[in-house]
Amino acid sequence: MKSYEVFKTGIEEGDFRIIARALTLVENDLEPAAALLKNMKIKYEVPVIGITGPPGAGKSTLVNAITGELVSKGHKIAILAVDPTSPFNFGSLLGDRIRMAQQFNNPNVFIRSIATRGALGGISVKTLEMVDLLRAANFDLILVETVGVGQSEVEIAGLADQTVVVLVPESGDEIQNIKSGLMEIAQAFVVNKADREGADTFANNLKKLVHEQHQQIPIFKTVADKNEGIAALCKWLLKGNKQLNERKTLLMAEKAFRIIQHQRMLDIDKTKLREAVNEALLDSNFNIYRFVDSWIKHS
Numbered sequence: 001m002k003s004y005e006v007f008k009t010g011i012e013e014g015d016f017r018i019i020a021r022a023l024t025l026v027e028n029d030l031e032p033a034a035a036l037l038k039n040m041k042i043k044y045e046v047p048v049i050g051i052t053g054p055p056g057a058g059k060s061t062l063v064n065a066i067t068g069e070l071v072s073k074g075h076k077i078a079i080l081a082v083d084p085t086s087p088f089n090f091g092s093l094l095g096d097r098i099r100m101a102q103q104f105n106n107p108n109v110f111i112r113s114i115a116t117r118g119a120l121g122g123i124s125v126k127t128l129e130m131v132d133l134l135r136a137a138n139f140d141l142i143l144v145e146t147v148g149v150g151q152s153e154v155e156i157a158g159l160a161d162q163t164v165v166v167l168v169p170e171s172g173d174e175i176q177n178i179k180s181g182l183m184e185i186a187q188a189f190v191v192n193k194a195d196r197e198g199a200d201t202f203a204n205n206l207k208k209l210v211h212e213q214h215q216q217i218p219i220f221k222t223v224a225d226k227n228e229g230i231a232a233l234c235k236w237l238l239k240g241n242k243q244l245n246e247r248k249t250l251l252m253a254e255k256a257f258r259i260i261q262h263q264r265m266l267d268i269d270k271t272k273l274r275e276a277v278n279e280a281l282l283d284s285n286f287n288i289y290r291f292v293d294s295w296i297k298h299s
């Protein structure tokens, strides 16, 4: 039996322990992660929903509420919390655990947090791979929570089939961002903390904006910590609004580009690079462009 096969089978059977171990392998580029990724059956029909929005908008609370609703309807859910606001602040992770406490011991809910960011501060390739791994298991839906600041459309959209942007009545600044980008990311908006003052005004302004731009993006109002508005949102999530093929190709190509980029970089041994630079610098005619050119040709 090949070494990845135990993982492949365990993942397909939905064995949480094996899924967790396989995710760790993928996260750290450890054997047999590469073989596993190449041989597993990635079920692209499993909906992956991105939940993004500014820090503190209530994303985790919302994920918890959505999960509660879907599990009660018999669904099996995976949650990936990417880069919690303060990765080094234990409190934040602990907070997420408390907010998702109801789901932690549920045999139909798998939860994993990852605090890795890509080299350029974006969603890392690891996250894309981890989502694909979860697609190979037997979940009915995968929820990915990310803090939505400064992510580009392709980046965030390539991660999920549908992205829900969570805003709060105080999101005045984000309204500006909506004009310059959020509209392209969002397949739905959630105005969370609808129990707060200004929620209706905010939601109406958002509606106007969406309408002005001739977009068909639904807007949901929720009070996540009181489970209000969750059923309507879940109904929409389960509808599985299929992406247009053209867009699918674009996003898949973008994802392939990022994986290629990552694979190419894996070949670069930084210690060796430093040694070579050290040596090359002895030449008074050192030119970094010629150096890089020759490094690429000879490594």
Ligand SMILES: Nc1nc2c(ncn2[C@@H]2O[C@H](COP(=O)(O)OP(=O)(O)OP(=O)(O)O)[C@@H](O)[C@H]2O)c(=O)[nH]1
Pocket: 054, 055, 056, 057, 058, 059, 060, 061, 062, 084, 085, 086, 092, 095, 099, 147, 192, 193, 194, 195, 196, 222, 223, 224, 225, 226
């Ligand atoms: N009033 C009110 N408070 C809420 C609501 N939803 C969440 N909260 C509270 O808002 C705070 C932040 O909620 P989180 O779910 O941690 O927000 P988050 O977006 O996941 O935060 P980060 O992951 O740190 O970016 C918590 O204290 C929640 O209890 C809501 O609908 N109404």
Ligand SMILES: [Mg+2]
Pocket: 059, 060, 061, 084, 096, 145
């Ligand atoms: Mg959170």
